[in-house]
Amino acid sequence: MSSSRFQLKVIVLGDSGVGKTSILNRFVKQEFSQSYRATVGADFLFKEFTVDGKAVSLQLWDTAGQERFQSLGNAFYRGTDCCLLVYDITNYESFENIVSWKKEFLERSGNENTNFPIILLGNKCDMSNERKISTIKAKEWADEEKLIYDEVSAKEDIHIDEAFIHVTRLCMGRE
Ligand code: GTP
Ligand code: MG
Numbered sequence: 001m002s003s004s005r006f007q008l009k010v011i012v013l014g015d016s017g018v019g020k021t022s023i024l025n026r027f028v029k030q031e032f033s034q035s036y037r038a039t040v041g042a043d044f045l046f047k048e049f050t051v052d053g054k055a056v057s058l059q060l061w062d063t064a065g066q067e068r069f070q071s072l073g074n075a076f077y078r079g080t081d082c083c084l085l086v087y088d089i090t091n092y093e094s095f096e097n098i099v100s101w102k103k104e105f106l107e108r109s110g111n112e113n114t115n116f117p118i119i120l121l122g123n124k125c126d127m128s129n130e131r132k133i134s135t136i137k138a139k140e141w142a143d144e145e146k147l148i149y150d151e152v153s154a155k156e157d158i159h160i161d162e163a164f165i166h167v168t169r170l171c172m173g174r175e
Helices: 020-029 092-096 098-109 125-130 135-144 160-174
Strands: 006-013 042-051 054-063 082-088 118-123 148-151
Touching (some): 006 020, 006 098, 020 118, 092 098, 098 118, 118 160, 135 148, 148 160
Parallel strands (some): 006 054, 118 148
16 A cells, blocks of 8 residues: 555766666666667656565656756755765766765755765676776765765666665665
C-alpha cells in the first residue's frame, strides 16, 4: 500500500554528458544506450523497491546539464530528500563543476547551513584507462565537502543499485 511506503524525492544534478539519465535508466529499467540524447528541462522516473525490509518509493528527478535546456524554478528543488551529484571520471571539468552544482542545489532548495544528505557519484568507472581524477583524490575532496562518495558505471552496471540503497538509507536515517 502506498501509505506504508517511504516516499523519497531524489534530484540528480551534474554537467551534461556525465551520465545522469543513463544511471537512472540502468537503475529503473535495466537499460543502457551508447547514444546520447540531451535531457531537456527535467524528466522523472519512479522506482519501488525494498531496502532493509522497508518498502520504498523513489521519485527520481533527472535534470538537464546543458545550460540552454535548464528551465527549473526553485520550487522544483523544494522537498528534496536527497541530492545526487554526478561527474564523469574521464572529464576533469565535470569534477571541478561539482562544487557549483552543490552550491546551486543548496541555495535553490533552501538547505544552506544544513547537513543536507548529498551523494557524489563518479560515473563511467568502466573507462578507467581514461581516468582523469583518482579515486583517492575524489574521496578526499568528498570527505572535506561532507559528501558521500562512490564510483559507478551505468554501462557495466557497477554499484548502481548500491548507490540508490545508500541514498535510501541516508534519507530514512533522517526521518
Ligand atoms: P544531459 O542530459 O545533457 O545532462 O546528459 P546526461 O548526464 O544525462 O548524460 P547521458 O546519460 O545522456 O550520457 C551521456 C553519454 O555517456 C551517452 O553517450 C552514454 O551512453 C554515455 N555513458 C553514460 N554512462 C556511461 C558509463 O557508465 N560508461 C560509459 N562508457 N559511457 C556512459
Ligand atoms: Mg540526461
